[in-house]
Amino acid sequence: xxxxxxxxSTATAPEGEAKTAVNPASLSIExxxxxxxxxxxxxxxxxxxxxxxxxxAPVGAGGRINLVHYTAWLVREVQAR
Numbered sequence: 574x575x576x577x578x579x580x581x582s583t584a585t586a587p588e589g590e591a592k593t594a595v596n597p598a599s600l601s602i603e604x605x606x607x608x609x610x611x612x613x614x615x616x617x618x619x620x621x622x623x624x625x626x627x628x629x630a631p632v633g634a635g636g637r638i639n640l641v642h643y644t645a646w647l648v649r650e651v652q653a654r
Contacts, residue, residue, distance in 0.1 A: 598641070600637060601637065602638065609622075625643075630647075
């Protein structure tokens with residue numbers, strides 16, 4: 574008998590909002606701020622993400638952000654200090 578893999582729990586959306594899947598290779602500024610806030614336990618605003626973009630953070634076509642590229646950029650920025 575083949576066992577089913579364990580279910581991965583996902584965060585629930587606020588009441589009245591539908592859950593939507595996100596593509597970590599193509600995120601909006603708002604999605605990046607929500608993901609980083611949830612992961613880091615510190616509020617990250619869309620304005621903070623935009624300030625990083627203005628300072629040279631990588632942005633793809635249509636202003637979309639690749640989370641891996643953005644995180645690597647953040648690490649380089651911190652190490653340069």
